Amino acid sequence: MKLPKQSENFPEWYNKVVQYADLAENSSVRGCMVIKPYGYAIWENIQSVLDKKIKELGVVNVYFPLLIPESFLKKEAEHVEGFAPEVAVVTYAGGKELEEKYVIRPTSETVMYDTFSRWIKSYRDLPLKVNQWANVMRWEMRPRLFLRTSEFLWQEGHTVHQSLAEAEEMMMQALKMYEDFAKNYLAIYVIAGEKSNLEKFAGADKTTTIEGLMRDGKSLQMGTSHNLGQNFAKSFSIKFLDKNNKEQYPWQTSWGVSTRLIGALIMAHGDDQGLILPPAISPYQVVIVPIYKNEEERKKVMEEINKMIRPSLQDQNIRYFVDDSEKTPGWKFNHWEQKGVPLRIEVGPKDIEREIATVANRLSADKSELKLSELSKIAELLNSFQSDLLVRNQKFVEENTYQAENMDKLKEMIDEGVSGFYKSGFCGSNDCERKIQSFKTTIRVKPFAAGKQKCLVCGKEGQEVYIAKSY
Numbered sequence: 001m002k003l004p005k006q007s008e009n010f011p012e013w014y015n016k017v018v019q020y021a022d023l024a025e026n027s028s029v030r031g032c033m034v035i036k037p038y039g040y041a042i043w044e045n046i047q048s049v050l051d052k053k054i055k056e057l058g059v060v061n062v063y064f065p066l067l068i069p070e071s072f073l074k075k076e077a078e079h080v081e082g083f084a085p086e087v088a089v090v091t092y093a094g095g096k097e098l099e100e101k102y103v104i105r106p107t108s109e110t111v112m113y114d115t116f117s118r119w120i121k122s123y124r125d126l127p128l129k130v131n132q133w134a135n136v137m138r139w140e141m142r143p144r145l146f147l148r149t150s151e152f153l154w155q156e157g158h159t160v161h162q163s164l165a166e167a168e169e170m171m172m173q174a175l176k177m178y179e180d181f182a183k184n185y186l187a188i189y190v191i192a193g194e195k196s197n198l199e200k201f202a203g204a205d206k207t208t209t210i211e212g213l214m215r216d217g218k219s220l221q222m223g224t225s226h227n228l229g230q231n232f233a234k235s236f237s238i239k240f241l242d243k244n245n246k247e248q249y250p251w252q253t254s255w256g257v258s259t260r261l262i263g264a265l266i267m268a269h270g271d272d273q274g275l276i277l278p279p280a281i282s283p284y285q286v287v288i289v290p291i292y293k294n295e296e297e298r299k300k301v302m303e304e305i306n307k308m309i310r311p312s313l314q315d316q317n318i319r320y321f322v323d324d325s326e327k328t329p330g331w332k333f334n335h336w337e338q339k340g341v342p343l344r345i346e347v348g349p350k351d352i353e354r355e356i357a358t359v360a361n362r363l364s365a366d367k368s369e370l371k372l373s374e375l376s377k378i379a380e381l382l383n384s385f386q387s388d389l390l391v392r393n394q395k396f397v398e399e400n401t402y403q404a405e406n407m408d409k410l411k412e413m414i415d416e417g418v419s420g421f422y423k424s425g426f427c428g429s430n431d432c433e434r435k436i437q438s439f440k441t442t443i444r445v446k447p448f449a450a451g452k453q454k455c456l457v458c459g460k461e462g463q464e465v466y467i468a469k470s471y
């Protein structure tokens with residue numbers, strides 16, 4: 001199964017990678033995906049790392065209902081406006097029309113905060129910090145596996161605090177966690193910062209984001225963390241008595257990442273041969289392919305694998321797979337390359353005589369010999385692979401970031417098909433932002449340490465932002 005060239009037809013390349021690498025497929029429910037074992041294993045690895053990090057922030061896991069009374073969603077004006085076009089509604093159950101309709105959660109702010117209003121009475125109940133791993137539904141008109149599906153999996157963190165400063169700190173802690181995870185586990189060199197007014201979350205005072213640059217030059221929002229201010233607290237009557245026995249509205253945050261991160265992995269690292277997975281997240285870090293011509297050779301090679309290689313990899317806590325299926329070695333090489341496994345170990349009878357194995361690297365495409373007595377170096381090779389992948393991605397981001405001083409320059413680059421991050425100045429006004437959107441580009445992020453730069457639309461004082469086409 002040969003993939004289309006990434007440079008020639010990126011969307012088709014993406015679809016085929018998802019298919020050939022056995023990550024997911026479309027289901028009989030339009031817009032809803034079936035996540036296959038290999039794709040789900042990636043999600044499980046993402047979950048297990050993030051779940052630990054979330055708990056390290058003092059956040060505990062909870063579960064809230066899938067269905068939300070429709071009236072809840074209407075309580076926060078901006079929030080309902082933002083989500084109304086995407087919600088699916090349950091109107092019929094138990095053999096009759098329901099008196100109150102239920103919305104299938106597009107996100108859980110409303111159903112959680114209604115409950116929080118009963119949980120929180122005093123400053124002693126704060127901070128309240130919970131997280132939920134769940135599925136959500138946002139009806140998609142143009143679904144794409146992992147990137148835009150009507151149902152997807154995610155985690156959503158929700159916290160309540162006594163002060164704005166505490167909420168702001170929590171929002172930043174969550175975003176830093178995502179930035180660290182993207183760089184050090186997914187090997188994606190994200191740009192972290194603030195969303196513009198028209199791009200922020202419906203109902204939030206401030207939205208922060210991490211944005212990754214995909215290999216077609218489009219930006220992907222990979223995670224967001226919001227300071228909700230007191231907006232929801234006021235809509236849902238969450239109040240607490242402070243130390244002076246005075247009634248106050250608390251300050252809130254919410255933050256999340258989803259199965260979209262798998263789409264990010266595919267598009268940030270993949271090449272014409274298929275996926276390239278970072279060892280920190282890859283379901284298998286090493287695949288072992290025995291090479292033999294007959295049954296006698298097969299026995300000899302498998303014995304060596306079982307005696308020498310397996311125990312060494314187990315000692316190093318490496319996730320590995322021995323492919324001793326009936327397929328040819330060439331088929332197996334291609335198959336595991338498409339699935340993005342970082343390292344492949346090949347062993348044949350001649351290698352055993354020479355007490356070596358051949359190690360093939362998915363990223364550099366190099367093959368090298370490794371002495372069987374030095375198998376303990378595999379962990380080191382995986383560490384180098386992980387850092388090389390991040391370096392490659394950082395270089396890609398740097399090489400595909402351009403200056404756009406004004407709208408003419410931006411238009412010129414778009415017309416010439418130059419795609420990537422366009423670095424510009426922006427004054428912050430909605431009018432200027434709408435003009436940028438009219439080029440089918442959006443302000444993706446204002447980096448936290450943004451310098452001053454004149455607005456590309458109006459020429460007034462502004463701050464540096466990254467503009468791009470996006471998913």
Ligand SMILES: [Zn+2]
Nearest residue numbers: 427432455458
């Ligand atoms: Zn402006």
